[in-house]
Amino acid sequence: MGEMGETGAQGSRGTLGVAVIGTGRMGADHVRRINDVISGARVAAVADIDAGRAERLAHGIKGATAYTEPAAAMDDPGVDAVLIASPGPAHEAALLDAFARDLPVLCEKPLTPDAASALRVLEAEQKLGHRRVQVGFMRRYDAGYRTLKSLLDKGAYGRPLMLHNKHRNADTPPGFTNAMMINDSVVHEIDVTRWLLDEEITAVRVLRPAPTDNAPEGLSDPQLILFETTGGQVVDTELFVNCRFGYQVSCEAVCEAGTARIGDDHGVYVNTAGHWGGTITPGFVERFEDAYDRQVQHWVDATRRGEVEGPSCWDGYAAAAVCEAGVLAQATGDRVVVELIERPDLYR
Amino acid sequence: MGEMGETGAQGSRGTLGVAVIGTGRMGADHVRRINDVISGARVAAVADIDAGRAERLAHGIKGATAYTEPAAAMDDPGVDAVLIASPGPAHEAALLDAFARDLPVLCEKPLTPDAASALRVLEAEQKLGHRRVQVGFMRRYDAGYRTLKSLLDKGAYGRPLMLHNKHRNADTPPGFTNAMMINDSVVHEIDVTRWLLDEEITAVRVLRPAPTDNAPEGLSDPQLILFETTGGQVVDTELFVNCRFGYQVSCEAVCEAGTARIGDDHGVYVNTAGHWGGTITPGFVERFEDAYDRQVQHWVDATRRGEVEGPSCWDGYAAAAVCEAGVLAQATGDRVVVELIERPDLYR
Amino acid sequence: MGEMGETGAQGSRGTLGVAVIGTGRMGADHVRRINDVISGARVAAVADIDAGRAERLAHGIKGATAYTEPAAAMDDPGVDAVLIASPGPAHEAALLDAFARDLPVLCEKPLTPDAASALRVLEAEQKLGHRRVQVGFMRRYDAGYRTLKSLLDKGAYGRPLMLHNKHRNADTPPGFTNAMMINDSVVHEIDVTRWLLDEEITAVRVLRPAPTDNAPEGLSDPQLILFETTGGQVVDTELFVNCRFGYQVSCEAVCEAGTARIGDDHGVYVNTAGHWGGTITPGFVERFEDAYDRQVQHWVDATRRGEVEGPSCWDGYAAAAVCEAGVLAQATGDRVVVELIERPDLYR
Amino acid sequence: MGEMGETGAQGSRGTLGVAVIGTGRMGADHVRRINDVISGARVAAVADIDAGRAERLAHGIKGATAYTEPAAAMDDPGVDAVLIASPGPAHEAALLDAFARDLPVLCEKPLTPDAASALRVLEAEQKLGHRRVQVGFMRRYDAGYRTLKSLLDKGAYGRPLMLHNKHRNADTPPGFTNAMMINDSVVHEIDVTRWLLDEEITAVRVLRPAPTDNAPEGLSDPQLILFETTGGQVVDTELFVNCRFGYQVSCEAVCEAGTARIGDDHGVYVNTAGHWGGTITPGFVERFEDAYDRQVQHWVDATRRGEVEGPSCWDGYAAAAVCEAGVLAQATGDRVVVELIERPDLYR
Incomplete structure (x- = not known):
């Protein structure tokens, strides 16, 4: 790990030097984010198999160097941590490179494309003896999901019994497949289900209605996905990726004494004790x-x-x-x- | 002005060194914000008439020095810009200090406590020959108000004819006066009225209903404030600062072919062309x-x-x-x- | 009054025979309503200065006779009560005719077109020694207004301090004047203000923004009407009769410890005690x-x-x-x- | 069938004389409804195995006679039609009695308690050669469901692909069983599914989450019920009959180009073409x-x-x-x- 605390003048702890692996859409967006939005970090290195793309991205950033190899980027002296945004199949190798250098990692989802390779990563991290990886399930950082999680954690409405999820996309890019509907879309509901309920998923069913004419040939859209959990909860997810009208992600938790829904263009919407509605912000600090x-x-x-x-x-x-x-x-x-x-x- | 571009390693332009004048509630919050939330800036100096408070705040921040005089803080070699968060009566002197050094300023509202002193600041800035001051009317940066502004600017529903504002506080601190209801509370509606409509306010009326029993003796709460503008618009504001139920700020613009309301715990709520409702986010980027x-x-x-x-x-x-x-x-x-x-x- | 209890076979009290005075839009609609919608009444007579129109309407109804004179219709042996739906200037004479026969009256609003004639009616009814007239302020029978009234009456959120009304029409018929905006439109807010607050209105102001281009030449549209009451409340009404987007009537009562709003396409919407929202129906009876x-x-x-x-x-x-x-x-x-x-x- | 047109003085067609079979909660409520709420009908006879209850009910209604036998009530000379509100097991016999007299019937749901007996009724009605029975699936007369039906029928948002139903009760009466959750509660979703989609249901699944502690011992509450239809649609229903917070019935239709939801304390809520929201009433007639x-x-x-x-x-x-x-x-x-x-x- 690089020597934090020497590189930057900002804050008491020094600025975190990040190597961004992969400079496609997500990688370039993370570079912009680190540069222009968040505090306490800077882009120290970028790596892409496409050397030109990496160099163009690094060019505009003071102190950032371009590499073609992830390992080389991680060896840059300014690097304290790694953000992996390359395609899923490249994640395992990059994670092992980071483990070899004991660097903290933010790895875009999926961790790896299948359970067997994920298991290898799991074992490698255990050999380090401490956690180094945060996986990029970003919904856990969405304001709505966080409020819902905190309501469930404190048992505001009793035990959760069911979740109803809706996951709607206006349309799909060319080449989108039924398997991608699970691996790229439903994977988010898989994570929020496990996180919100703090239970594992034990069984899965998929129901496939007669598809919309707006879906590409062969795509079974929409679908209804059903999970059962170790806690005995039942979770349904409407996945509709060619719904035309926009992007909409919502989740309603049905608890023993109330329900709470997020994602419908307003704050948390609760049914409980004879009332529907939500919470008014207590003061201007929260509001503004x-x-x-x-x-x-x-x-x-x-x-x-x-x-x-x-x-x-x-x-x-x-x-x-x-x-x-x-x-x-x-x-x-x-x-x-x-x-x-x-x-x-x-x-x- | 300090030499930007040398002090920091972050970004291509260097980190902005800020002198924060005033370390009360707002000043301390701005220090935290610069340190932990936003990108591209660092706290280089803090100034407060209370030396101990300034030092305690500076102590935890690498590279920050404490001063008792605003002018001395502005002379700190790491300072590129000034954030004034001292009490309103101290603003004029601090602004003139900053003008003397030609430093950019973010000045908490009010610019100064009355029109005569504001006019003196206006004249001093004109002598500089260029704008140096941004006044802290932060509602212009609220997502809801910004969307409303953009709808009005593009004439989405025709010319604006009226605004209905609501400004509600759970309760007031001790010593809150009728004059403060205008100067500290309605001042925000004054600014958003002028900004949203791009007109000046030409006349004011205040109606005072029989007050709530929850208001302190002598406070006329609620009030209904009426503005007329150079554009002939009429603007009403319900100000209710002991409403008990929470903090709520909303604004509805009534236009020739529709109305748009913000602030009611959901996105922009529009009535137009036979429909009420709002806009669905187009994709995951906007949503998440x-x-x-x-x-x-x-x-x-x-x-x-x-x-x-x-x-x-x-x-x-x-x-x-x-x-x-x-x-x-x-x-x-x-x-x-x-x-x-x-x-x-x-x-x- | 006719002998109720003999004419009809429905219910224990006999069907009420109604003389409908005036067979224009409102009168014809009331005839249909008595015939097809409500229980316990039948149309016994209709009267209109236009004999043909009265006869066409009476023709389809068993037991109904057409007249040209209100007094003659009231003398029909099957008549127990009178519904006045003729133009406003004809109301006074018809009311006095009904008083002469001591018949119960439902009189469409306005009672009469001005205060002086209303005063004469008031005096005539007092001479009878008992109330005979119900005035057709139908908003008092709207489910939303009724719920709001009951919330205010039981002091659910403390004393009412202000009302905010909105009254919007898509457009106006030819010949609509500024005076009609008060007499035909705002008259409803006048009545609900008096009824909801149980106070008289003591003073009126009217503010006139620069009008919409969608209003006919000479019509000052929209307007903001302000009432003060004997209880010290302030009431504002946005009247916008060429708003284009539809018909919308809403009312928000601002009370000491909460606000309640009706008319926005949902049930009563309340802010109180840190929450926004409304009431869930307790059972299937209320819901269905x-x-x-x-x-x-x-x-x-x-x-x-x-x-x-x-x-x-x-x-x-x-x-x-x-x-x-x-x-x-x-x-x-x-x-x-x-x-x-x-x-x-x-x-x- | 009695001679309509002679019995009543109301309307051009005569008042409909109704025999109400069963005078329990539903029957008594229908008697009140016919008497006091709707137009064009009167209660001519009531029948109940409990003679005292029938007589008490008939006592207050002019022209109504009490019977203990359904057939005797149907033979009352004032009877034109039959409303069956007795317990489900008694329906078949009463229906056959009505068929024998060729009387029109409104039969409370269920038609009969099982498919075999329903089939016998079906065959008996076919022998009559014309329809005589309307079954009491009253949701088809709910304003929200009717609007939803009309939107689906005109294909406002394309073909329907899925329905999401929620059916929540505050609590259950003593003796409520798992089978009753289907037969008495879900039966409504069965009917609205068939009616809204105009398809038959081809298969059913029931998922049973770990139950709420608020359900009586042995009741599996909540449940998730899944239907497949002849049109290939998938329909899910959350049934939660001890939800504590109130009674809530909602239905969201997911169509090719939009979704429409009813039942959440506002008018029809639509997602389509980049917008969420609903329709504004066009005029005061619809609104009031x-x-x-x-x-x-x-x-x-x-x-x-x-x-x-x-x-x-x-x-x-x-x-x-x-x-x-x-x-x-x-x-x-x-x-x-x-x-x-x-x-x-x-x-x-």
């Missing part, structure tokens, strides 16, 4: 936390570009003038006219 | 973008602490095993039992 | 009461026409067969095939 | 039709009791006075005070 974060990020981004954006001194002045009129109107009960100077050129 | 960001941030944070969290290799293996059973169940129509090895100790 | 009523009404209507509709014996048989398969499937855990005979011709 | 019906029914009921209720002349006068003030306020832009006379005693 994202706005505060975005505000400061936009200001930092604009400033680094040498630009000034957002509400100006004119906006501050106009607000002050309206406030003064408002306080007078409040005291008198009258209609109070707001007086403003002419808007200076600088603020047009 | 925040989850991807949070996933990588959590991984980076845990890794920097030397920890491993999140979905493990066991989760990757179990998902692979269920996928294999699922593909078989799909092909056969049968109930397929999932076979897993016993869970190794490392993953318990 | 209307369905039961409609079922029996449809059966009676079809039977009187000599027809048979609705679910058939085939539907009853098929349900029984699926139930048998279901009970077996439940006991065995197996997929059980449903066996049906071929569908007989009678049920195709 | 029920209010108009209820208004006139209440007026008739009160008048028959010799009472006067609802909005009074005072309400009419006060509305007129506020309208006058409103029109003045509209014209002047001023706050206009409303002048009312003191409220007369008659209207207090």
